[in-house]
Amino acid sequence: MRSGSIMTQLLASLSLIALASGAQAQDIGNVAAVNQDMNGTAPGQAPRLLDLGEGVVEDERIQTSSQGSGQLMFVDQTTLTVAADSDITLDKYIFDAAADEGDMALTMTRGAMRFIGGRISKKRRAIVRTPTATIGIRGGLVIIQVAADGSTRVTQLAGESTSVVAYGDIDGDGLDDGPFGDALESFLAGNPVEEGDFVVLSRAGATAQGLPVPEGDDVIIYGGLLSTEELAQIYEAFEGRGDGSTERLPTEEAVERSSEEIAAVNSDVEDGDKRQPVSTSGESPVESRADDAPPQNPLTDVPEVDQKTLSDLTGEDVDPQQDADVEEPVMMVPPVDQPVDPPVDPPVVTGPVAPEGGFVFFPEAGTSAFTQVELGSLIGTLATPPGEVETLAIELPETAAGLAPTQPDTGNSFFAQSLFPGSGFFSSTATGQPGGVEAPAVSFVVFDGDDNVIFSLTEIDEGVDAEPIVAVFGNPTPDQGDVFANNPTLPGTANSARAYRSEPLLSNVDDPQEIPIQILSNGNDGADGGRILFAELLNGPDGPRELGVAAGPLVRRDGNTAIELTPISIGTETINGDLFVFSETERVASITDNAGNAFFGPENDFVILGTPFDGQEFDGGSNTFIFSSGTALTFPDDRSEIDLFTRTATADVIVEDPLPLANDTTSRATPTTPILDSVLPVGFANCSTARSCGGTYALRPEPLVTGGELSTAGQFDFEPGGVDNNSFQTFFALDDGFQSNIQTGNAGSPSQFLLTANESDSAYLSDTVFAAASDQSESVIAGNTGGSRLVLASSEAVGTDALPAFPTAVEPTPKFARWGFWAASFDVVDAQTLQPDTDIVDLGLWVAGVRPDPTDFAAFTGTAGFSGAAIGTMQSTVDRAQSTLVTGSFDLSYNFAQGVGDFTLDMPGAGVNSQMVSVGQTGNVGSPSYGGSLAQTDLQVRVDGVFYSGGGEVVAGTGGALDVINSANNTRTLGIFAGDKAAPGTIGGPVK
């Protein structure tokens, strides 16, 4: 139950203000106009006719007759215009001029009133009570009409808001009770209405009605928007007859002048009719967000797609519009009944020797060998034309230098670079005669050293829906391959580390009459599958090589269920196989044709593959071809056929299970070599093709330097007698930039990868072999800890004779540094699928030496020269490919006083020909490390090195890591360099 009326509550809530103002019993306003008559009844006094200018006081009752009206103006500039037959009581009025705030409460029991707020209602609601509603006015112009039955109509003319609430007349005083207590204060303060029945008006012309409900709480309803006509009727009542007891009537001239003065700042303001409304509460009415700002060009967020450039780089047509514009295919194989132009003699060919042999494969038409092949343009005369075309000419560059690396991201390019230096892909046009039909073609071309084309594989595109014609000119000589096949120098396997060699399994046979097979494989083990990276076959039913096909990365065999691949074309007698199209890169165990003939798998040793395009970019299945398959007749090492795919590794260096050794410290070997530290390992890690990382990611020392040393090398200690120091820890920079699906779990840089093998599970097996497992250690990739296995073998373990050939006069074994190979496997978790996997470093390289004492090193102020060997593993930059060893040399001239030097790297196989890299001291002052990079448009070289001490010299040699992106922009080489300081005076003078 309520106690006391709203006015009592209001009085209580306003007591402080009232005391502060001391305004009680004073005039709160004046009579501003009286039209006919208007009565005022002050508290405790008799009613009186109000005169113009007369004051009114708090709690005074204002009444008008049916003929009377008037206007009151209050101290705070609030005005009330009272219509005829109205009854209003000025219940409370408090205004503190200094604070510019106050409160105002009225009661209106009948009639009409126009309330125009002054200062008070700009901050707090002014209250008007009627029999059916309590009205809170904030910053507004409001018309209130009370009918005889007490129903109330409220119209907001302007202002922030008018809250019309109904609590009902519980105390029976004939008026709505309104809010009370805390709710009243909240209401006065302008807070949102939360109690009672209410409608809040906050737009001009909006109306609300308070309606009496018998024996219940009154209700407030929204009455919609007031029309101009309704408003006119109301205003007429307020305006009266325009004779409001005027005592000081101005002259017409004065009225005119006054009006013009107002108009100058009001109606005649330029563009006044475009102004937006202003707030009556003094707050900014501007919606400050710029809606009409001109649109930004969205291509600044997504760089413009240059279709041509993208096409150039990818070798693919990425412009769908262009696709749509493709004209009807130009048929190289015209229908039999189609008239054709008379034959045209092929052009005379001069120049280098043409390749021998070759054939053309016409889908669904068969194969025709070339009876004559000429060079210049590659022109072949078909032995058995399937259509009218008798000769086929393909425009090719005349020299290897003209082979633009248009396919930098294919395994083929890698193949071309690594095995056939004078090779590459070339976009051309194939012309068939007679008829002069033309079609775009992409050719893989191999030149010899004299710019003779020795082999070319061309895919001729006859149209969107047509299977391509494949033309093969000449026979490749695959002897260039097999870099590792006969190389027993590589680090072998450790049962725990499961590190495997990265060499191909098979090599050419000596007997040229036997079918030669060369398959480079990069598989790891039976569980992980054999990954065919390159297959090349010279195959013919009669023995001579008639067919050669280069192939890029294709499949990874893992023993899973074979995947159905639909043959789309049947081969010919010459090819003796089938033509297949992969719908996408798949993991396959075997491939069969429609007849169920398997031509890839354990029973089939080889396949003939052609991937004119990037093997990754399958689009509906048109990029990778299997031309034929067969069974190898001879294997040079008598290994079983299954070996070809299961990849049981063999190596001269066999590391026996290191884990028991690691756990049995008494079995550890005692190091006899000096402590080796500053180990810099580099390598490529291969992930499975089941993951989308594309195959390879690079590992190299993170060129961060802390603590005055190249800490990225971590510790790799062979300390005599110090079995507790057999540990391995290193940071790598991890680059899987193609797919970014490997995320390291380290708290540090996301590109860092920490590998640690503690002494408890590491083994120093000999002076040249070290193995470790770290199931309990801190191998961390993608949040996965543990599960790394590795084996390292020094070049001494390999043996000098078995090392790859280094350039003449390059000493592969430095005096004061050691280098070698390493292999490892890492448990990883795919960052996208969260599936665990194992990645393997097939063949990495490391270099180590003994760091000089920092104090001694800091004393160097002269210049010295260093030289030595460089060796790296080279891979295709786009997809996992066969690691190829490349060798070279380096020179370093270093000014120790200034901490700068010139590092010259010569590694032609990696595309680096005596390139000079400016290096500078890295890390803290006094750190014996240096680094630098060379970033040219198409060649990037990064080196990070450390100086080594030895032989009684503080600085006796240097070693480090190198990272090369070759000029063809299609291979990457990670490697090391190691060398000795030149004799004083030979290069750069002695060192102090």
Next chain:
Amino acid sequence: MKKLARLIGLAGLSVLIAAGPSLAQSGNVPGSDGDLRARQAELYDALKDRPDDLDLMALYAKVSIELEDYEAAISTMERMLIYRQDLPQVRRELGVAYFNLGSYQAAQLYLEQVLEDDSLPAPIRGNVEAYLAEIGKRTRKNRFDFTGAVGVIHSTNANFGPEGLLNTPVGLLPIVSGEAEADTGIRTVLSFAHDHDLQRPNNDIWRTTGTYLGIRYFDVTEGDTDYLTVRTGPRLSLNEEEFGPKIRPYLDASYVGSDDSGLYYQVSLGGEYTQTLSTYWSLFADVSTGFRNMLDQDLDGFNLFRADSEIGVAYIPTRDLIFRGSLIFEQEAAEDFENTNTEIGGRLGAEYQYFPGFDFIETKWRVGGFLDLRGRFFPGAQRAVGLSDSRQDLDFAAGFSHVFGITDNWALQFDMSSLVRSSNIQNFDLDNVSVSLSGVFKL
């Protein structure tokens, strides 16, 4: 760096030019209100003694209007009508005063009463009719605005390409631009806005806006652009005040085409928030999230989810001048992690409207400028760089626009914008200055 400095200087000049006229005419700024307020109080006191003095009332009304205290002016002028109804001039001023408060029914009532006077001078009649026409527009339940601009654009880097294209060392950029090429072309901007009055007791509306930007260069087709965006949603009052906080939840759909083929479409859900803070300050914010789908499957790596936010304040010292400053945070999670990025930046802008002083000009001219600085960070390694390097961009954009209004429907517009993107990856470096001159039609 010289180019960056030059563009920064140019942009700074743009903002100064935009703000200059306003600064020069800053007489009507808040600082002079005090004198007017005192004068108003003085007149009010006088009115207590002489409430029927029409001269005094007129003077009081004038001062109140200058203070934009239209309530005081209205109450006084309506009192004038109590004394004399035959004051059409006062009715006109009352109508305009109500107009300035957004009280269009009352404004219309008084203005139509003015027109009943057959002897009304033509200029005044025209003035009144202009107000009534505007009231007619503003009180429609459905309100449409359309703007079309067609003109010539010249860009120093029409294709947004880098100055030098570096072959990528370990792969290639899935989206690349050819090297920067300057070109001239045709620029078309079409925009519309539709407000549907929800007829509620407040000013809630349903607002739909759309913009089309089309650029066709004469030679560099890679820079050809089609950008269509439509945003719709209700603008709702968050409290009971007419000028209180507003929120506008919206659905935003955009399409971007380039070089005559589709590039991507984007759909976002978001909300705009505005709130007045004081007489001269207000707050605005915009938060949205959505996805972008590239239409070319080769660009799927750029498919992304994005979350954008902007919060800022506006300073509005006069009706014709506004300054804005905001902070911007954007996060894009792309399908290819290397394209995932975080963008943080800020934006400053100024707009000013003024009459140029030519008799034949019927509308105000508007000048504006902005400065925009963003840092964009890509956590993933970039294939363009390889190794472990991540892309980091710093974008500096500046713009200047001047609308030379001729009539209410026709205008000329000059726009200039510049962008300098400095990236740690050379292929992402770019700079561009575009200037355009357009004919504008408004409806």
